[in-house]
Amino acid sequence: MVSSVTADFLKIDDIRKSFGGIHALRGVSFSLDAAGIKCIVGPNGCGKSTLFNILTGVLPPSAGTATLAGRRISGLAAHKVSRMGVGRKFQVPGVLSDLTVMEHMEIALAARATGGKVLKTLLWRGNRAEAIRMLEEAGLAEYGDKVASQLPHGIKQRLEILMLVARGMKLLLLDEPTAGMTATETQATIELIRRINETTDTAILVIEHDMTFVRDLACPLIVMMRGEVLREGSYDEVRADPQVRAAYLGDRHA
Amino acid sequence: MTLRLLPTLAVWAVLAVLPMLLGPWELAMFGQLLIYGIAAMSLAFIWGQGGLVSFGQALFFGAGAYAMSLTSKGMLPGIPDSPWLGLLLAVVAGAVFGGLIGAALFFGKGLRTAYFGIITIAAAVIAERVTTNWRYIGGFNGLLDVPPLPLPGGLDSADPFAGYLLVLGFALLAFLFLLAVERSPYGTVLRGIRCDERRIMSLGFFVPLWKVLALAISGGVAGLAGGLFATQFSFVSPAVIGLALSTEILIWAAVGGKAVLLAAFVGAIIVKYMESYLSETIGNYWLLVTGIAFIAVVVLFPQGLLGRFFALPQPRRLRRD
Numbered sequence: 001m002v003s004s005v006t007a008d009f010l011k012i013d014d015i016r017k018s019f020g021g022i023h024a025l026r027g028v029s030f031s032l033d034a035a036g037i038k039c040i041v042g043p044n045g046c047g048k049s050t051l052f053n054i055l056t057g058v059l060p061p062s063a064g065t066a067t068l069a070g071r072r073i074s075g076l077a078a079h080k081v082s083r084m085g086v087g088r089k090f091q092v093p094g095v096l097s098d099l100t101v102m103e104h105m106e107i108a109l110a111a112r113a114t115g116g117k118v119l120k121t122l123l124w125r126g127n128r129a130e131a132i133r134m135l136e137e138a139g140l141a142e143y144g145d146k147v148a149s150q151l152p153h154g155i156k157q158r159l160e161i162l163m164l165v166a167r168g169m170k171l172l173l174l175d176e177p178t179a180g181m182t183a184t185e186t187q188a189t190i191e192l193i194r195r196i197n198e199t200t201d202t203a204i205l206v207i208e209h210d211m212t213f214v215r216d217l218a219c220p221l222i223v224m225m226r227g228e229v230l231r232e233g234s235y236d237e238v239r240a241d242p243q244v245r246a247a248y249l250g251d252r253h254a
Numbered sequence: 255m256t257l258r259l260l261p262t263l264a265v266w267a268v269l270a271v272l273p274m275l276l277g278p279w280e281l282a283m284f285g286q287l288l289i290y291g292i293a294a295m296s297l298a299f300i301w302g303q304g305g306l307v308s309f310g311q312a313l314f315f316g317a318g319a320y321a322m323s324l325t326s327k328g329m330l331p332g333i334p335d336s337p338w339l340g341l342l343l344a345v346v347a348g349a350v351f352g353g354l355i356g357a358a359l360f361f362g363k364g365l366r367t368a369y370f371g372i373i374t375i376a377a378a379v380i381a382e383r384v385t386t387n388w389r390y391i392g393g394f395n396g397l398l399d400v401p402p403l404p405l406p407g408g409l410d411s412a413d414p415f416a417g418y419l420l421v422l423g424f425a426l427l428a429f430l431f432l433l434a435v436e437r438s439p440y441g442t443v444l445r446g447i448r449c450d451e452r453r454i455m456s457l458g459f460f461v462p463l464w465k466v467l468a469l470a471i472s473g474g475v476a477g478l479a480g481g482l483f484a485t486q487f488s489f490v491s492p493a494v495i496g497l498a499l500s501t502e503i504l505i506w507a508a509v510g511g512k513a514v515l516l517a518a519f520v521g522a523i524i525v526k527y528m529e530s531y532l533s534e535t536i537g538n539y540w541l542l543v544t545g546i547a548f549i550a551v552v553v554l555f556p557q558g559l560l561g562r563f564f565a566l567p568q569p570r571r572l573r574r575d
Contacts, residue, residue: 056456090453115458
């Protein structure tokens, strides 16, 4: 029983979603191990973001289920999914612009310590030592007293990921975490994702367009096309697949 | 670091020694200004921390004033006519009104920004109409002869010296209470909600409950101010519950600085003091001057005139160095 839970930590089973007559997802199934990383690639409109919206409780699926460690998460309200350990990093940098980095960490750590309960949070004493330790590990300590709106783009993105880790999420959904980053910032983010995965055993699902990022992260890929999973495999396997090359990488690669 | 505490300490020190400097008449007037200051702090709390612009703050203030008057005049069947019980019920009435309005607005639909403000305007106008037309609670004329709060030693709050110190004590209490709440982790999350409530929700906080509690806290403090108002002015009328006072409270907080409690508090004292000075010197033109000054401050100093001056350092917990 325990091993099956670790093997299929996140299990997505034939998820479908239609908006009126448009079928955004036509039966998506795959699974992710505890502490696993997978990267979803696919052209715009292939249903990646809809899938993330369903996994975080923003949208209910039309059919199918998603379970985390055996418990259903699809169809629950957003804050309930979050309390079960699913955290999402949005495409636009999601920092709280007037707040300092230390305040960001307190919010995330409070959510973990109190489960998001109002009165418990009111009486909670904070955890300064843990906040500073996490900032140091992520290389963000020097920004502790800075207001988020003054941070460079790459630092904002890393702060947002760090908040999800501090929150104690068991599954991170990262939506284009390196969009708009410089090459150096992208490398730093790849390192952060790897380190989080190795040191905290957090399972991570990434959506990304940048093929350099996908290659360097070196994790199993899921190729999505028109609301379906086209192929699963390593970067090299996927690249060699004629169907993927024709559909996704474009005809000139074929 | 202690340097930044100085302006705050100075304000309370000056207010504490005023009884030695002022005569009874001026002291009584200053006591009334402190009451307006408490109302301004109650608004600064939800506006500055939670980002909720309430045009209905007088509703909570007025609910407190009426609760105080009705209780202390023995007009509530089955409730003893005690002024102190009246003050307690004033706080409760303000908090209940705040919580109810919050629950009606934030559970379900989840109204935000301008819509919240518009609904609070409507609520304040309705409250003014209801109190004006409700004969039992005095109608248009309101209730007169609200008794003062009895104090030990045969004194009561109608005595200028005792009354001033009593109001000052409550002002300090309200300040310390709101400060403790905004400096707690609850306050940090509330500021997060002001920035981006969807993201706070996605971390597992049930945002509507957070806002309802913030409104109840703010309403309770405004209710305290209303209760003190009724007993110190010894009357209450529909004017204390309507849109006009709501707007005034908004102006005090905006001029002083909505993000900093003491800035809003001192803002109320200064604006109200200037008003009485100007109305004596230039008559009815004072409204024009206040209006222009308000517009100038909001455009030129969005953070208020005193926000920076009274801003306190972050709690140790939230500082890295």
